[in-house]
Amino acid sequence: MSLNNKNIVPFDKFMSDMLYDVKKGYYMKTNPFGKSGDFITAPNLSVMFSEMIAIWCISFLKNKGDKKKINIIELGAGNGEMTFQIINIFKKLRIKASFYIVEKSDHLVKIQKKKLSSCNVKWLKSVSNIMTKNNIFLANELFDALPVKQFVKKKNSWFEIYVKKNFDGKFNYTKIEKNIEEIEKKFKINLSKNQKFIEFSVDSYNLISNLAKKIKNSKSCLLIIDYGATQKKMLNSIQAVYKHNYINVFDKPYLSDISYCPNFYLLKKIVERNNLFVNGITTQREFLEKLGITKRAEILSKNLPFTEKANIYYRLKRLIDEKYMGQLFKVMFITKKKSSFNLGF
Ligand SMILES: C[S@@+](CC[C@H](N)C(=O)[O-])C[C@H]1O[C@@H](n2cnc3c(N)ncnc32)[C@H](O)[C@@H]1O
Structure with a gap:
């Protein structure tokens, strides 16, 4: 379902179209990172960030006994900066590992391949293609870029937020009544208790389910770093960024970075629902300082x-x-x- 052939779609489909439409999608044709782009992520801000992640991976590996071959798999690698720096540190410290990138955008894969031309990295289209056993998955600012559904409660009914394309090509919001219990039953997750607004990413749920199949032993883990709320109450957190400024989500179709602030309380529920264990949640400050x-x-x-x-x-x-x-x-x-x-x- 895309805006090319429908004039009304749920918000997550709109976001998916804006970011990942094969021809026009934001991530499918632009290099948004850095001063000349739209935003800066931590690995592009300072090499020290990737160094700390590398040290964390090495410590995890040593803690588990480094006799078995380990795989470092970055999910959604942007311009490839973090994997590039992690490989450099592993080389300097003479620590062996295999490196993989799972990347959705062919355009960004090209940029990553150029940056990592001197490194031994394998690219995969999906987590399902991973056949290795001891896997450290790293996801920096991936989950905020995954399409999200939004629901709002009016009186005692729940409505899903949709986007409508008008005759003049402009967009506006509309909503359609939904049976939230059906969605909760389908995913076996309570979304609506004590909420007036819900943000739920089916894409995140599916990604975690797929990762759960690849995190099977004590030498595997997933490290998520993202902007995130830790309070139970959900709010509308959608934002659009263009040339380092916040703009309206509808102002620059296919040209602005649309993202949301994943609720880590809900993310934890999704992780546990998929039979994984959350060992810790902390702030980026505490994590980096402790490292x-x-x-x-x-x-x-x-x-x-x-x-x-x-x-x-x-x-x-x-x-x-x-x-x-x-x-x-x-x-x-x-x-x-x-x-x-x-x-x-
Ligand atoms: C906000 S960028 C973050 C890039 C990088 N991790 C960084 O910190 O600079 C999100 C990245 O995730 C990729 N992406 C989005 N959905 C994905 C998916 N389902 N699987 C793999 N990569 C995905 C995007 O193409 C992009 O490379």
């Missing part, structure tokens, strides 16, 4: 001229300060069963 990012900044900036030192600390601040990414971004560590490994949490 030693401030010490790393000190080491990197030693003997550097003032301007370069200031640049390192400015980037550190953006990663960990509560006014920037430090508080809003959360980290979730998921395994098959409760793990004794708790670095960063």
Whole structure:
């Protein structure tokens, strides 16, 4: 179902069309990362972010005994920066691993392949294609980019939010009454208790279900880093960003980054519903600080001229300060069963 042949679609289908339509979709034709793009993600902000993720992976691996071959699999790798830096660190420390990227956008795969031309990486279209056993899955800012359904409660009825395309080609919101219990039954998840608004991503649910089939032993895990709410009450969190500014979702069709703020409380429920275990949820600030990012900044900036030192600390601040990414971004560590490994949490 796409806006090409329907003039009214549920919000998640609209978001999917805007971001992932094969020809026009935002992620299918643009390189949105960095100063010249629309937004900056943590790996593109500072190499220290990827270094901390690499150290976390190595610690997990050592904790589990590194005799077995381990696979590092990045889900939704953007311009490939994080995998590139992680591979460099593994090389420097002479630690062996196989690297994979699961990426939906062929356009971004091309960019990733160019960046990683000197590295040994395998690309896969879907998590279902993973046949390996000891898998560390990394997902930085993936879940916020997955299409999400929205529902609103009016009096005692639930309505799903739809997007309507008008004759003049412009969009507006509309809503259609839905039986929320049917959806709750289908996914065996309580979405509506004490809520007036629901954001539920079927795509996230399906991705977690597929990942659950690949996280089968104690040497496998999933690390999710994303902006996220941890309160039970859900709110409308949809946003659109164009050239580093917030705009209306309908203002720049196919040209702006549409995302939402995944509710980590609901995400935890989805993870548990799929028989996985949430070992910890913390803020990006706490996670990176426990891994030693401030010490790393000190080491990197030693003997550097003032301007370069200031640049390192400015980037550190953006990663960990509560006014920037430090508080809003959360980290979730998921395994098959409760793990004794708790670095960063
Ligand atoms: C917001 S970007 C984050 C990129 C990168 N992780 C970073 O932090 O710079 C989201 C990425 O997820 C990819 N993506 C979206 N849905 C996906 C899916 N179902 N499977 C794999 N990749 C997906 C997008 O194409 C894009 O590369």
